Amino acid sequence: xxxxDLTRLEEIAEKVRETIIEMLVAAGSGHTxxxxxxxxxxxxxxxxxxxxxxxxxxxxxxxxLILSNGHIVxxxxxxxxxxxxxxxxxxxxxxxxxxxxxxxxxxxxLPGLExxxxxxxxxLPQAAGMAYALRMDGKKxxxxxxxxxxxxxxxxxxxAVLWAGKQKFSNxxxxxxxxxxxxxxxxxxxxxxxSLRAKYEAFNWHVLEVNGNDIRAFITAVDEAKAIYExxxxxxxxxxxGKGVPEIxxxxxxxxxxxxxxxxxxxxSEIRTMGGKVPHEYA
Amino acid sequence: MPNESAHLVENLFASxxxxxxTRDGFGVGTVEAxxxxxxxxxxxxxxxxxxxxxxxxxxxPDRFIxxxxxxxxxxxxxxxxxxxxxxxxxxxxxxxxxxxxxEQIRTTIALAEMNVKVCGMHAGVSVGPDGATHQMxxxxxxxxxLPNMTVIAPGDAEEARKAVVAAASxxxxxxxxxxxSATPVFTTPETPFEIGKALxxxxxxxxxxxxxxxSTGALGYTALVAAKQLSxxxxxxxxxxxxxxxxxxxxxxxxxxKRAGRxxxxxxxxxxxGFGSAVAEVLVEECPVPMRLVGVRNQFGQSGTxxxxxxxxxxxxxAVVAAVRGVLSREE
Numbered sequence: 001x002x003x004x005d006l007t008r009l010e011e012i013a014e015k016v017r018e019t020i021i022e023m024l025v026a027a028g029s030g031h032t033x034x035x036x037x038x039x040x041x042x043x044x045x046x047x048x049x050x051x052x053x054x055x056x057x058x059x060x061x062x063x064x065l066i067l068s069n070g071h072i073v074x075x076x077x078x079x080x081x082x083x084x085x086x087x088x089x090x091x092x093x094x095x096x097x098x099x100x101x102x103x104x105x106x107x108x109x110l111p112g113l114e115x116x117x118x119x120x121x122x123x124l125p126q127a128a129g130m131a132y133a134l135r136m137d138g139k140k141x142x143x144x145x146x147x148x149x150x151x152x153x154x155x156x157x158x159x160a161v162l163w164a165g166k167q168k169f170s171n172x173x174x175x176x177x178x179x180x181x182x183x184x185x186x187x188x189x190x191x192x193x194x195s196l197r198a199k200y201e202a203f204n205w206h207v208l209e210v211n212g213n214d215i216r217a218f219i220t221a222v223d224e225a226k227a228i229y230e231x232x233x234x235x236x237x238x239x240x241x242g243k244g245v246p247e248i249x250x251x252x253x254x255x256x257x258x259x260x261x262x263x264x265x266x267x268x269s270e271i272r273t274m275g276g277k278v279p280h281e282y283a
Numbered sequence: 284m285p286n287e288s289a290h291l292v293e294n295l296f297a298s299x300x301x302x303x304x305t306r307d308g309f310g311v312g313t314v315e316a317x318x319x320x321x322x323x324x325x326x327x328x329x330x331x332x333x334x335x336x337x338x339x340x341x342x343x344p345d346r347f348i349x350x351x352x353x354x355x356x357x358x359x360x361x362x363x364x365x366x367x368x369x370x371x372x373x374x375x376x377x378x379x380x381x382x383x384x385x386e387q388i389r390t391t392i393a394l395a396e397m398n399v400k401v402c403g404m405h406a407g408v409s410v411g412p413d414g415a416t417h418q419m420x421x422x423x424x425x426x427x428x429l430p431n432m433t434v435i436a437p438g439d440a441e442e443a444r445k446a447v448v449a450a451a452s453x454x455x456x457x458x459x460x461x462x463x464s465a466t467p468v469f470t471t472p473e474t475p476f477e478i479g480k481a482l483x484x485x486x487x488x489x490x491x492x493x494x495x496x497x498s499t500g501a502l503g504y505t506a507l508v509a510a511k512q513l514s515x516x517x518x519x520x521x522x523x524x525x526x527x528x529x530x531x532x533x534x535x536x537x538x539x540x541k542r543a544g545r546x547x548x549x550x551x552x553x554x555x556x557g558f559g560s561a562v563a564e565v566l567v568e569e570c571p572v573p574m575r576l577v578g579v580r581n582q583f584g585q586s587g588t589x590x591x592x593x594x595x596x597x598x599x600x601x602a603v604v605a606a607v608r609g610v611l612s613r614e615e
Contacts, residue, residue, distance in 0.1 A: 064366075106394070106395075107395055108394075108395065108396055114366070115362075115363075115366065115391070115395065116390060116391065116394050116395040117390075118390070119386055119387075119390045121355075122359045122387060122390060122391050125355075125356045125358075125359030125360045125362075125363065125387075126359050126360070126362050126363035126366065126391060127363060128360055128363060129359065129360035129361060129362060129363020129364040129365075129366070129371075130363040130364065130366055130367050131363075132348070132360070132363075132364065133324075133363070133364040133367045133368070133369045134367055136345070136346075136369075137367075137368075139367075155355070156353075156355040156356055156359065156387070159351075159353035159355060159356035160356050160359070160360070162351070162353070163350055163351065163353065163356055163360070
């Protein structure tokens, strides 16, 4: 990937962030911090990593992107819309009656979602089931499962981690959004997770760590994961919750609420400065 | 008298009637389904022998998946496998599957409309000595409340085999309930079975029935025994066996209620929320008649032999006869 490609991806990620803010304001409820923090990773997936076809979401040869922590789905909807799965304007129907864009994703309603999620911990076992079945059939599709860090509190995650370790998958890559927040506070206060690396290693996974807001670094990590055949790989992606809007970055209070219209105006302006790289008057 | 078109066994009321647990039907049925469809797989949570999943494992070792003692994981793994075209059967005790993994079944299987067959073994008090923790009495209620879920409680091992094969052939979530202890095999390979269809097992020799006993699960045989006794005592009795609890055969249920005017339901499950409730939901709207629900009344089970427990909780033929007498004595 050259610098032009990277710049293009970074620009798309900013557009995805803008769409997230716009859709959350229109919805009047939903989660802000997680989707903003994961905008770079979703952009990397939909615009560089995945084998997929937005015009043919059921394409059999596609890679599977499983979103386990369904509450951050606004970032997935935004990335899918920008990738051409559906019109960007449809994003404003988020959480509205009759919308395909449910508050938590439902696979039967919108092609391309792969799974229904929201209740935490259920993405990895489904991804592992897919990895197993595809391997049985000699298929080459790759399966990626995105999880939250607070979600690691759920017992079923570790049932699936244990089982996937046993299976020595070469086609399964998990990504943990390590943003250190959950609804009630900081993960290490609510339920300490560290050392996450040591836990996954003990369960027979290969662990990579990366700055999840660095698109180039993330793509490199996924490339490395693909080269590891002996074990399933988990990428612990350190992200900044609320990334792109400095006034809410790292603040767990923004885990589960949307911005007001007034705040959104300010947030959009902050996103358009691209972290201070662009002067406010041009943003 | 036994309904001829049900093709029940010849020695229906003889003491030498063949006995087998309905879980045997899971073992035989999955092998049969597995031969017919290479996409059928069986997942098991460290109970391969007692669920009879090992019968499939012996025939199809590559399509048997051991998940360890992790029923929640098993449900979601199966959903994932169904997402790429497999037809997974997940087997464990009903107390854990769907007892423990209800939410995974609700979200990843029922809501997501996944082609997964949830198989709960050791349902009811007839589990026996294991006691209340393992005697699942709430699974029918849990499963029939879920949209998209088909719910079947086969009457014997032969019907269980047919139910498993039929479940594999339809696209969508199914719950099938099995028992641990051996019960009479009263149906034959010729006995009709179709998901969603009830079957008349017993009819009065002459005239219209005074009472209809509606049964599900292995207590279908208990209903037959009670009906024979009642019939010998001059009570014109009909038995409608309903292996499919959801979708309930509404037409058949309404028809027998209209004919008999009195209904008794029978199940090895809580009376609240189970099969009797499902029947009552239909009849209260379409054909209200006096009813008695024979089931467990707001209690957990305990250790004992199956016979002791079925008698103690009022689930034997004595209790059914008493319920029929009760409903007949009621003036309406």
